[in-house]
Amino acid sequence: MVKSFRIVREEETALLVEKIRSASVVNLSDMLLSLTNNVLCRVAMGRKYWEGDASNEEGVLEKVAREFDEFIEAVVAEHIDRKRRECNNGRGSGEKEVNDFLDVLLELQSDDRAGFPIHRDTIKALTLDMFAAGTDTIFTVLEWTMAELLKHTEFMKKLQKEVRDVGRGKRYIAEDDLEKMHYLKAVIKESPRLHTPAIARDPSSWEDPEEFRPERFLNSSIDFKGKGFEFIPFGAGRRGCPGIVFAVNVIELALANIVYRFDFCLPDGARLEDLDTMSERTGTTIHKKNPLIVLAAEHL
Numbered sequence: 001m002v003k004s005f006r007i008v009r010e011e012e013t014a015l016l017v018e019k020i021r022s023a024s025v026v027n028l029s030d031m032l033l034s035l036t037n038n039v040l041c042r043v044a045m046g047r048k049y050w051e052g053d054a055s056n057e058e059g060v061l062e063k064v065a066r067e068f069d070e071f072i073e074a075v076v077a078e079h080i081d082r083k084r085r086e087c088n089n090g091r092g093s094g095e096k097e098v099n100d101f102l103d104v105l106l107e108l109q110s111d112d113r114a115g116f117p118i119h120r121d122t123i124k125a126l127t128l129d130m131f132a133a134g135t136d137t138i139f140t141v142l143e144w145t146m147a148e149l150l151k152h153t154e155f156m157k158k159l160q161k162e163v164r165d166v167g168r169g170k171r172y173i174a175e176d177d178l179e180k181m182h183y184l185k186a187v188i189k190e191s192p193r194l195h196t197p198a199i200a201r202d203p204s205s206w207e208d209p210e211e212f213r214p215e216r217f218l219n220s221s222i223d224f225k226g227k228g229f230e231f232i233p234f235g236a237g238r239r240g241c242p243g244i245v246f247a248v249n250v251i252e253l254a255l256a257n258i259v260y261r262f263d264f265c266l267p268d269g270a271r272l273e274d275l276d277t278m279s280e281r282t283g284t285t286i287h288k289k290n291p292l293i294v295l296a297a298e299h300l
């Protein structure tokens with residue numbers, strides 16, 4: 001199913017590139033959050049439900065829970081209604097080509113394949129879980145990665161050279177191009193190694209553990225699956241993250257396209273090497289404390 005959502009990732013990444021192109025000063029943090037919100041919304045629930053900036057509103061737990069419940073309830077009702085219309089009109093006449101996650105759960109519920117009853121509350125909880133588990137996490141990795149690359153221009157240039165050599169002449173990088181980008185993959189490992197809530201800065205496992213150095217993952221067999229406990233950004237074992245392949249696809253495609261199409265600098269003449277990549281906000285995921293505000297020039 002991860003493959004079937006390739007079109008969603010490519011369309012939303014292209015929209016992100018156009019948004020960056022048309023902004024004079026780019027709030028990259030907001031835009032990356034919007035990207036992950038929109039991708040996860042379309043994958044979990046079939047379409048985008050809200051656009052633009054994340055809401056900063058604080059609310060009491062009950063109010064938030066009720067609002068989420070009303071929202072998901074409406075999405076479930078919309079899906080059931082569409083399925084009913086498809087049944088009446090015959091399959092194949094439906095508007096959608098790819099089943100989203102909620103469609104799959106509703107099918108499991110209706111044909112008893114699971115072997116146990118699946119209640120509506122369970123379906124609502126799983127859909128929300130998928131959305132919550134994927135959005136903030138992917139956004140956080142993208143934001144930290146861009147911050148580190150901006151600060152370390154030598155790594156940014158190396159990555160841009162790789163991506164631009166592979167993409168030469170194309171308007172957008174496609175998912176098929178990513179396999180050839182070995183440095184991109186090293187960058188995307190180094191970022192969650194350095195900015196992870198877990199143990200990935202242990203000096204007994206890593207040389208210069210506090211340094212951002214993607215090279216450490218070149219010619220290395222360490223992957224995201226958590227086999228070696230020195231590197232477990234997605235957890236490990238039977239409760240390890242089931243979203244690894246999906247998340248890595250979103251991150252690689254977004255990052256490749258951003259660095260392919262743009263060169264960056266900071267507003268008000270601030271120096272890239274002074275960019276703060278240390279200050280963190282506490283929370284379930286550890287965000288950058290301050291948003292990433294940049295100027296982007298299109299690379300011709």
Ligand code: HEM
Nearest residue numbers: 130133134137138141233234235236239240241242243247
């Ligand atoms: C960069 C992005 C992501 C990171 C860093 C991440 C990280 C994690 C971590 C550390 C865990 C806990 C593993 C453990 O307890 O050992 C986890 C669990 C989980 N993740 Fe992810 N995740 C990401 C993206 C996603 C996506 C895209 C999805 C789904 C679309 C997802 C769905 C889940 C679910 C359902 C669990 C719970 C698994 C269980 O308890 O059995 N995650 N993730």
